[in-house]
Amino acid sequence: MAGIDHAPPPFFKQGPAPLALLTFYLAVSLAIFVVDLRFQSLELLRQSIALVVDPVQRVAQTPGSLVDYAASYLQGMRALQQESNELKHTQLTTAPNLQRLAQLEVENERLRKLLSVKEREKANGQVTQILYTARDPFSRKIIVDKGQQAGITAGQPAIDETGVVGQVTRVFPFSAEITLITDKDQVVPVQIVRSGQRSVVFGLGNGQLELRYMPANADIQVDDVLVTSGLDGIYLPGFPVARVVNIERDNAYSFARIFCVPIAGVENFGEVMVLDARQPLPPAPPASAGRPGSSDQTGLRGRSKKAASKGN
Amino acid sequence: MQPTFSSSRILQPVRPWFIVFSLIGAALLNFLPTAHWPGVPDWVALVLCFWCIREFRRVGMGWAFVLGLLMDVADGAVLGQHCFAYVLLAYAASSLSRRILWFPLVQQALQVLPLLVATQVLQALMRLAVGADFPGWGYFIGPVVATLLWIPLTFILLLPQYRPVEQDPNRPI
Secondary structure (H helix, E strand, C coil): CCCCCCCCCCCCCCCCCCCHHHHHHHHHHHHHHHHHHHHCCCHHHHHHHHHHHHHHHHHHHHHHHHHHHHHHCCCHHHHHHHHHHHHHHHHHHHHHHHHHHHHHHHHHHHHHHHHHCCCCCCCCEEEEEEEEECCCCCEEEEEEECCCHHHCCCCCCCEEECCCCEEEECCCCCCCCEEECCCCCCEEEECCCCCEEEEEEEEEECCCCCEEEEEECCCCCCCEEECCCCCCCCCCCCCCCEEEEECCCCCCCCEEEEEEEEECCCCCEEEEECCCCCCCCCCCCCHHHHHCCHHHHHHHHHHHHHHHCCCC | CCCCCCCCCCCCCCHHHHHHHHHHHHHHHHEEEEEECCCCHHHHHHHHHHHHHHHHHCCHHHHHHHHHHHHHHHHHCCCHHHHHHHHHHHHHHHHHHHHCCCCHHHHHEEEEHHHHHHHHHHHHHHHHHHCCCCCHHHCCCCHHHHHHCCHHHHHHHHHHHCCCCCCCCCCCH
């Protein structure tokens, strides 16, 4: 349809053959797929593309957040009053514990000094707003509004007001990606509050978690609460992670199947707190100094190291 | 080129900026929070497939690769997942374009369906092979919805190329 004065289309100059181009592009795609998955060495490429994509993505999220804002604006006085009353009520119910917390902390510190045990680390962090859920349907990740600019690094844990939400896995200049604890094979080292037994909990990918490698006769009951054990050097000890909902004990297998649900509102939108990275753990003692017969302990340490390295 | 093989209207040549504009629009649609609803199509794959069939000389595997990279980063997926699927989609679409354009729109849509399904299945296979979580069957409804959108999409994306109907009976062409 070109005009009469245009040059004729270059029929004989069409570049490389389509099959050659296809082979080239497929090879490059597969190469970056493997490199990104196995070696994680393409973060710079990802960050530079994200610098362009991220603002556009935020713009695309505005209609949704505007609707949310309008809905909450029109929510009405009555609902707000009710919520305010409920919050005051909760505050009052937690007040006895909170008021004594300062005194308890001082007392705990003194007792720990008496016992010459290392002091507990204080939990500090920064509050971040969840921007949106990552679109990838194969994993469970959220994007928050603080990144390298706010000093966030990969590996930091994230909590909400009730418990552990996940772990920062990628950091971009102005945003960060948090992998939820329910993501498939996301690992959190935990401790059962009632019995003090340590284990690791794995995400199942369907919103639940599983406590693996617990013997079929392990002392665990439905409604047991799991908190972080702090063995990994990533999560501070004592944050609630999950509650046991279902235990299947089958004598044919040596391990029980234990299913848990997260305590934090893992799939909810709102704000999360990204905790500062922990102080580095003291160096591991030489192998000969280990207690004899502590093979299960070392096994746990190995797993928690896997958990720790997953974030980095 | 005509809008369909049986139409007597002749289209104006496509403007390159409109191709870019439509692909950016598709990416924006992909970024919307609706992406988590079951049955929402992959707009970029659909529009890319359209241009690869319509303008196989202009839009090809290079575009598919770049768009795939953008979608990988935007999704937080593994880099290369969308690239691989989109490049194959572009190759298949442009090599089939001379055949597909000879069909009426409904049958065109039927021939596009396997391409879009293959794009989705390929991505799922790539991720499942490296141990990701199965996304649920809702993930595979998207291409079907995209196929149903083929006819309105063709109409909308060809709109800028229609000329006004001339009433001049002595028109040279």
